Amino acid sequence: MSNGELLKAAEAANFDVFLTVDQGIEYQQNLTSRKIAILILRAKSNRLKDLLPLAPACLARIASIQPGQIARIES
Numbered sequence: 001m002s003n004g005e006l007l008k009a010a011e012a013a014n015f016d017v018f019l020t021v022d023q024g025i026e027y028q029q030n031l032t033s034r035k036i037a038i039l040i041l042r043a044k045s046n047r048l049k050d051l052l053p054l055a056p057a058c059l060a061r062i063a064s065i066q067p068g069q070i071a072r073i074e075s
Contacts, residue, residue: 011036021046037065042074
């Protein structure tokens, strides 16, 4: 599924937040009319061992992010 299709499917399924490691999603997709919050994770790599340290900050941001907002969590 492409990012655009995946975002549409997530919104249709009433997901609140879309987590991604795609650093270019803001430039590849028109996100201005999205009803889902987007959280972009940035780590040394996409491996679980590099993403796990971001979990506490990710959980904290998920608790406060609003629909339509875009936020980044970086290591």
